[in-house]
Amino acid sequence: MKVLCFGSMNLDYVYSLDHIVAPGETISSSYQEIFVGGKGLNQAIAMAKAGLPVWHAGITGTDGEILLKTLRENGVNTSLIRQEDVRSGHTIIQVDGNGQNSIILFGGANQCITSEYITEVLGEFGPRDMILLQNEINRLDEIINSAASRGIKVVLNPSPFDGNIGKCDLSKVGLFLVNEVEGAQISGISAQKPEQILDWFAVHYPEAEVVLTLGSEGAWYSGVEKRCFQKAFFTKTVDTTAAGDTFSGYFLEGWMTERSVEESLSRAAKAASIAVSRKGAAPSIPLAVELEVLQ
Ligand code: RIB
Numbered sequence: 001m002k003v004l005c006f007g008s009m010n011l012d013y014v015y016s017l018d019h020i021v022a023p024g025e026t027i028s029s030s031y032q033e034i035f036v037g038g039k040g041l042n043q044a045i046a047m048a049k050a051g052l053p054v055w056h057a058g059i060t061g062t063d064g065e066i067l068l069k070t071l072r073e074n075g076v077n078t079s080l081i082r083q084e085d086v087r088s089g090h091t092i093i094q095v096d097g098n099g100q101n102s103i104i105l106f107g108g109a110n111q112c113i114t115s116e117y118i119t120e121v122l123g124e125f126g127p128r129d130m131i132l133l134q135n136e137i138n139r140l141d142e143i144i145n146s147a148a149s150r151g152i153k154v155v156l157n158p159s160p161f162d163g164n165i166g167k168c169d170l171s172k173v174g175l176f177l178v179n180e181v182e183g184a185q186i187s188g189i190s191a192q193k194p195e196q197i198l199d200w201f202a203v204h205y206p207e208a209e210v211v212l213t214l215g216s217e218g219a220w221y222s223g224v225e226k227r228c229f230q231k232a233f234f235t236k237t238v239d240t241t242a243a244g245d246t247f248s249g250y251f252l253e254g255w256m257t258e259r260s261v262e263e264s265l266s267r268a269a270k271a272a273s274i275a276v277s278r279k280g281a282a283p284s285i286p287l288a289v290e291l292e293v294l295q
Pocket residue numbers: 008010011012036037038039042090091103105136241242243244245281282
């Protein structure tokens with residue numbers, strides 16, 4: 001069994017502020033740091049730290065050596081990653097005094113995926129394998145179709161949600177990883193009604209499993225055989241960036257191995273609670289051994 005994360009790699013320019021800047025407002029940042037991130041990279045690292053054998057695919061730019069180095073140092077196979085003569089993807093992230101964030105994304109090299117590259121990458125994987133996708137790279141619809149036609153299990157985190165998701169054949173997705181906002185955007189049902197969102201998925205994608213995260217409120221799982229809820233683990237919030245990515249990576253480790261859904265959710269919630277207590281994206285993702293202190 002091999003796991004492929006085909007996704008973004010970003011340099012995150014993080015600014016600490018009292019509050020998220022309002023339209024027309026100029027405020028000074030008390031602190032600025034650069035972290036390695038990107039939903040693809042974060043989720044690849046979370047899966048690898050959780051214990052899965054992970055390959056990452058995607059494109060970096062001329063400034064992307066640190067992205068490759070970070071993936072390698074965290075146990076992710078980078079042999080499929082290619083470099084283009086453009087800037088890597090980057091973000092501008094504001095983090096307020098409560099640890100909440102606001103993100104501007106510039107795709108850069110993440111938007112340089114070609115059909116030839118997709119064929120080359122997916123040729124390395126087959127029916128026992130899984131592919132994890134997010135929505136920060138181009139040709140997402142093509143990757144989903146090509147992976148499904150090869151019998152690769154497709155897992156989709158449709159984040160950030162935009163019109164590209166509407167172009168994808170979501171009936172080919174075996175597992176959706178969504179937060180309440182994305183769940184509401186896909187289903188058209190209020191984010192305040194998580195069980196109704198799960199009902200909507202059950203009607204429209206009856207074969208698929210769904211994990212619906214609700215931040216500090218916990219997370220739901222819904223599949224053909226069961227539906228269950230996991231509460232969040234309380235922690236002091238420093239920075240919520242990559243908490244969802246951490247949750248996804250740890251849930252998938254359980255999903256791909258012999259763990260029960262309940263245990264997979266619990267481990268994911270523990271890992272995410274550690275991630276929100278730390279600054280940055282990739283650096284905030286805990287090792288599996290760090291989960292043991294949480295009951
Ligand atoms: O999910 C967090 C990530 O979203 C950040 O690392 C940033 O790069 C954005 O892609």
